[in-house]
Amino acid sequence: MYKLRGHHLFCLLGYRGMGYSKEYVENMTRLHQTLRDYPKTLIQIVKGPDQLCEKYPNSGKYHCQDDNIYKRDALILEKMGIKIGQILSWKDIELCIRKFVVPSDIQIVCETCSWRSYGVCEEGIQETHEGKGLRKLK
Template identity: 30%
Template sequence: MTVRLRPHHLLCMLTYVGKGYSEAFVDNYDRIIARLSAGEDVLICEGPDDVCGPLLVSADAHCHRESVTVRDRNALREVGLLQGRPLAVGDTMRLDAGLLAAFRDAFAKGATRSACGGCEWADLCSRVAKSGFDNVRLVAGAVRHTAQ
């Protein structure tokens, strides 16, 4: 199977420590992180993804807001720059430990943080990065870009 992720969730997964909007959201995210840690592929999608699922029961879910779309555009650009090649919706990725380290290093240095502007979780993510990514749940590695 393949995990569908919107671009800014490529950054969110770096600092995920089991916190979220609701118990259902955290349970879902934990299952996704387990799949990613086991080496499942990622498909970059546009709009709500597998992480968003539990939030979509609400008619006013923030997953559809323009501010989130802006985060996705920024993340797509920054992750592509980090990888040295453009990243686009429809691309697939494979987990790789070396790239996870590179992604986390860039995140900690602020190189991929424009996607975090206005996010209510930005302070938590900054604390996690400052701690050296203690207690993060994604353990397998990072994502390697493969164009389709």
């Protein structure tokens, strides 16, 4: 079982193999591929830093404890109807996305995210609506 915070549920949809450091990318890629290949993998929703934050580079301000990140987590979980502590399969998380989220929600809930301008998270939500699941990384 993996432990993830709210906004990382959206980050995984938009993940294309880019990240903050080599170690972060390797960790994110491993999780992304696991969820893509085994969508019944269980995820426990946590408040605050999770298993992806563990590999965030130690270079200045620790982004994972920022108040704006906590707000983003809360907005995304509220939008999806998911609570802290809940355990769901990745497949069930994708169902929540199809039911409660539209691609344009990224513009609001992820307004301050530096990755938003790439458009990949909106694409990921659209592909989830189309039943494609997580994108195969190149």
